[in-house]
Amino acid sequence: MNWLTNFVRPKIQQLVRPKEVPENLWKKCPACGQMIFHRELEKNLEVCTHCDHHMRLPVKKRLEALFDDGEYKRIELPKAPEDPLKFRDLKRYNDRIKDARHKTGEQDAIIVAHGSVGGVRAVIAAFDFSFMGGSMGVAVGEGIVAAAELAVLQDAPLIVIPASGGARMQEGILSLMQMARTTVAVDKVKDAGLPYIVLLTDPTTGGVTASFAMLGDIHVSEPGAVIGFAGARVIESTIRETLPEGFQRAEYLREHGMVDTVVHRHHLKDKLANILNLLINRGPAGQVVPFERKGVFGAGETTTAETKPAGKPEPTPAARPAPAAPAAKAQPTKAPDEEVAETAAPADEDARPIDAAPAEAPKKEPAETGEPSEPKKG
Amino acid sequence: MNFLDFEKPIAELEGKIADLRHLSDDDGINIADEVARLQAKVEKQLKATYAKLTPWQKTQVARHPDRPHCLDYVRQLIEDFEPLAGDRTFAEDHAIVGGVGRFRGRSVMVIGQEKGHDTETRVKHNFGMAMPDGYRKARRLMRMADRFRLPVVTLVDTAGAYPGVAAEERGQAEAIARAIETCLDIRVPLVSCIIGEGGSGGAIALASANSVLMLEHSIYSVISPEGCAGILWRSGDQAQAAAEALKLTAQDLHRLKVIDEIVPEPLGGAHRSRKAAIESVGDALERHLSKLIPTEGGVLRARRRDKFIEMGRNGLE
Ligand SMILES: [Zn+2]
Numbered sequence: 253m254n255w256l257t258n259f260v261r262p263k264i265q266q267l268v269r270p271k272e273v274p275e276n277l278w279k280k281c282p283a284c285g286q287m288i289f290h291r292e293l294e295k296n297l298e299v300c301t302h303c304d305h306h307m308r309l310p311v312k313k314r315l316e317a318l319f320d321d322g323e324y325k326r327i328e329l330p331k332a333p334e335d336p337l338k339f340r341d342l343k344r345y346n347d348r349i350k351d352a353r354h355k356t357g358e359q360d361a362i363i364v365a366h367g368s369v370g371g372v373r374a375v376i377a378a379f380d381f382s383f384m385g386g387s388m389g390v391a392v393g394e395g396i397v398a399a400a401e402l403a404v405l406q407d408a409p410l411i412v413i414p415a416s417g418g419a420r421m422q423e424g425i426l427s428l429m430q431m432a433r434t435t436v437a438v439d440k441v442k443d444a445g446l447p448y449i450v451l452l453t454d455p456t457t458g459g460v461t462a463s464f465a466m467l468g469d470i471h472v473s474e475p476g477a478v479i480g481f482a483g484a485r486v487i488e489s490t491i492r493e494t495l496p497e498g499f500q501r502a503e504y505l506r507e508h509g510m511v512d513t514v515v516h517r518h519h520l521k522d523k524l525a526n527i528l529n530l531l532i533n534r535g536p537a538g539q540v541v542p543f544e545r546k547g548v549f550g551a552g553e554t555t556t557a558e559t560k561p562a563g564k565p566e567p568t569p570a571a572r573p574a575p576a577a578p579a580a581k582a583q584p585t586k587a588p589d590e591e592v593a594e595t596a597a598p599a600d601e602d603a604r605p606i607d608a609a610p611a612e613a614p615k616k617e618p619a620e621t622g623e624p625s626e627p628k629k630g
Numbered sequence: 631m632n633f634l635d636f637e638k639p640i641a642e643l644e645g646k647i648a649d650l651r652h653l654s655d656d657d658g659i660n661i662a663d664e665v666a667r668l669q670a671k672v673e674k675q676l677k678a679t680y681a682k683l684t685p686w687q688k689t690q691v692a693r694h695p696d697r698p699h700c701l702d703y704v705r706q707l708i709e710d711f712e713p714l715a716g717d718r719t720f721a722e723d724h725a726i727v728g729g730v731g732r733f734r735g736r737s738v739m740v741i742g743q744e745k746g747h748d749t750e751t752r753v754k755h756n757f758g759m760a761m762p763d764g765y766r767k768a769r770r771l772m773r774m775a776d777r778f779r780l781p782v783v784t785l786v787d788t789a790g791a792y793p794g795v796a797a798e799e800r801g802q803a804e805a806i807a808r809a810i811e812t813c814l815d816i817r818v819p820l821v822s823c824i825i826g827e828g829g830s831g832g833a834i835a836l837a838s839a840n841s842v843l844m845l846e847h848s849i850y851s852v853i854s855p856e857g858c859a860g861i862l863w864r865s866g867d868q869a870q871a872a873a874e875a876l877k878l879t880a881q882d883l884h885r886l887k888v889i890d891e892i893v894p895e896p897l898g899g900a901h902r903s904r905k906a907a908i909e910s911v912g913d914a915l916e917r918h919l920s921k922l923i924p925t926e927g928g929v930l931r932a933r934r935r936d937k938f939i940e941m942g943r944n945g946l947e
Contacts, residue, residue: 332942336886337877341862390942397939419830419852421862424876425888428852429941431831432838435810436935459852461803462791462831467811481803481831482793486857491794500798510801 281305283476297517306474306517308454311380314413315365318376318521324367329359329398332391337424345422352383361386361416362395366402369411370525372532375403378413381455386416388460389423393430393437396464400437409447409528410438414465418458431463438464447531449524452479452502452511470527471511472520473502479511632901634690636679640898643672676898683847685873685882689855691847692826693789696901698908699758700727700742700785703825706905707912708733708740716767720800723764725756725792726836728771730780734916736923739775741768741836742785745826758827759792762805765835769805769812772820779927781819781919784836789854791832806835813838814935817927821918823893823911824848824880825900840934841918842888844880845911846895850888851878887944891918 278287283305293300297317298307309317316322339345353359361383366375377399379386396412403410419427441448450468454477462481473479480500487493498504505511515523633641647668650661683691691697704711704727711731715722728741743760746752768784775782791802813820813836822839828850837850844850853861855873860866883889893914900907922930 333944336942337875339875341872341875342864393942421853421858421876423942424852425850425878425883425886426942428830428834429888429938431807431834432810432814432938433941435807435838436814436939439811439814439935459831462806462835463810464807466801466804466807479803480798481791481806482798487793487795487798493795495795499795508799508801510804 279307282307299517304475304516306454306476308381308415309517310382311363311378311415314378314453315363315376317517318369318411318524319365319367319374320369320371324365324376326363326365327398327402329362329364329391329395332360332389332394335422336390336426337422339422339424341422348384348422356380356383358383360389360391360395362392364395364399364402366406366408369521370529372525372528373406373408374411374528375399375406375408376411376413379415379453379460381415384420386414386460387418387420387427388416388430388434389420389427390430392416392420393433396430396434397437400441403441403446404444407444407446409449409532410441411449411451411524412438412464412468413451413453414456414460415453416456416458416460418460428459431459434464435467438467442467442469447528449527451520451524452477452505454478457481457483457500466510469531471513472523472527473505473511473514474517474520475502475514477502479505632695634687634694636683636687636690640672640675640679643668643675647672673897676902680847680898684870685849685876685879686855686870688847688879689849689869689873691899691901692849694899694901695747696904697826698900698904699747700744700787700825702904703742703785703908703911704729704731704740706908707915708738711740714767714771716770717763718770719763719766721761721763723756723761723767724754725758725760725788726764726768727755728768730775733783733919734912736919737778737780738919739771739780739782740785741771741782742825743788743832743836745787756792758788759790760788760832761792761794761797762800762802765791765802765805765809768836769809772809772812772816776816776818779818781821781923782816783915783919784820784822784839786822786824786828786833786837786850787826788829788832789827790829791835806831809835810838814938815931817931819919819922819925819930820934821915821922823915824850824889825911829854838934838938840922840930840937841890843891843893843911843914843918844883844889845893845900845907846880847899848880849878850880850883851876888941 277290279290279293280287281300281302283300284303286300286302288301297313298309299305300307315324335346335349358380361380362377363380364375364377366373368374377395399412400410419430421427438448448469450465450471452465452471452473454474456465456477456479458481461479478500479502484495484500488495502511502514506514513523647665650665653661708731711729713727713729717723725743726741727744728739730737730739743758744755745758746755772782791797791806820839821841821843822837823843823845824833824837825845826848828837828848830852833850855869855876856866858872858876859868863871877883877886880889880892884892891914893911896903896906
């Protein structure tokens with residue numbers, strides 16, 4: 253504890269009504285050990301102001317930070333069967349679910365929303381790690397399927413943001429089946445010619461990594477995120493291998509060819525906006541080369557293009573309008589089922605610098621957090 | 631012959647029979663009646679034991695060292711087999727074997743995990759735990775099958791994909807994800823049979839199939855009972871309880887509509903009558919292939935995808 257916690261904290265608590273005050277006004281950075289005032293941390297999108305360590309960002313804050321003006325609409329997800337195996341370990345799965353719902357106010361570990369990112373209409377499916385460690389059961393699979401279908405319906409790119417310990421063991425084989433299920437789902441987006449982007453956050457492991465999370469057209473990751481198939485502890489204990497430095501971290505995955513880019517949280521929005529714009533707003537198509545048919549195989553003389561003067565290509569209908577004007581912001585046309593409107597406050601300007609300096613991973617390696625997440629494996 | 635704990639009474643009876651036979655060899659005494667009586671008892675015991683195996687006992691049967699493994703099936707069921715090797719990227723992974731061959735008159739692509747049957751072969755095949763290279767090889771073979779319109783048969787038997795530094799380094803997760811994706815993309819019939827252990831992502835990587843069959847005493851699970859017990863019960867000793875809770879038996883999975891058919895095993899399990907077990911898997915595979923082969927490729931692919939997109943929507947009745 254530093255002096256601030258001892259002396260400043262009680263005073264601040266007196267100023268605000270207790271109910272509005274979070275438990276801890278000061279949060280200790282797990283990487284550098286420095287104390288950070290909670291408001292400052294929140295404003296900084298849960299990135300340590302001292303060492304740039306990325307802590308977990310609550311899922312709704314994440315969506316606010318990524319969608320234009322922090323505005324997005326959630327879609328209601330189809331109900332999944334509850335506790336299909338009647339699973340019970342030391343606790344009943346039903347009770348675990350109830351607890352998680354009570355704690356998070358959410359039905360399960362995934363939120364699906366749509367809005368625009370950098371002027372491009374996009375669908376985002378984001379995991380909520382605070383809901384049973386973001387583990388993937390049937391309901392989460394349902395979320396990915398719904399997100400993919402919505403993306404295809406809206407002709408919009410899909411961004412999935414996993415934060416998950418893997419498959420939800422309490423749903424047994426049905427959770428394993430979600431690997432195949434989500435794979436089909438994201439492939440539908442790819443089949444439709446739409447970008448499928450994965451934004452890997454800490455942690456992405458087990459069955460989630462070994463399915464849709466590694467199938468993106470582009471993989472973007474936050475610095476220091478743990479990404480892997482087998483858990484580090486499993487590898488250490490069963491195989492008795494010493495783990496290399498930075499093992500299964502985002503930077504390690506980039507070095508091993510599994511991640512395209514590691515981006516500081518402050519620059520993620522700009523990065524995604526740029527990627528989507530490049531993939532969606534491709535600009536005018538190249539000039540169509542006139543096809544001249546002559547000789548024995550041809551029907552006769554020169555055909556085509558005589559009406560069009562060379563050097564003046566017309567944009568084909570395939571080229572979508574350029575993003576430019578914010579007025580042209582695409583409005584979502586249809587969404588399955590009812591929509592739960594949810595408008596978020598605009599994100600803090602300080603937290604989202606406009607200059608898109610290419611963000612690199614901070615040099616400092618975040619310390620092992622070693623959190624005991626509930627679910628695991630895949 | 632290796633005996634499992636719960637097979638002890640059977641082992642004792644069979645010991646007695648062996649002794650009697652030995653005796654009769656020596657002294658020429660006719661003890662046929664006695665042997666027959668004991669043998670009937672063995673059968674009765676086997677029937678009783680195997681009719682009500684617990685999920686944990688099934689786990690042990692599924693892992694039985696004498697249980698027929700992938701290459702045993704290939705040897706007995708596939709003629710003119712041409713083993714194929716390598717992922718064309720990094721390595722040949724012996725944990726996943728595969729190749730083209732003739733199955734009951736038809737050219738097919740066979741792919742499966744091989745656990746090995748003695749120390750030397752177990753090490754060679756890495757106990758059936760594949761590296762990313764193995765899954766990439768599987769993918770390569772599936773693609774090739776697609777090109778030549780060969781039906782694909784996969785035989786699943788693995789504790790799981792190999793958890794190690796090199797595996798992670800080369801993208802174990804990506805390799806599995808791509809294998810699943812390929813299973814779901816090819817336009818030829820894909821039939822899988824879980825012949826022993828269907829361990830997690832390493833298993834579904836080969837088993838996202840049109841028809842998924844399971845041998846009667848095999849298991850298929852998101853995590854091993856031991857692993858699950860270690861996490862949820864915080865004690866590996868609770869593997870038995872975890873095995874019950876996970877619903878990993880062929881019977882449970884059939885009820886959950888995750889698999890299409892249970893292939894009966896001979897009395898006392900596949901390890902007691904290996905040839906018969908392999909033959910009954912062969913019959914079931916042939917039946918499913920014959921049904922799928924006349925179907926157009928695009929339809930096969932679409933049906934496979936539809937089936938998996940529905941997974942979990944209809945839970946236990
Ligand atoms: Zn820090």
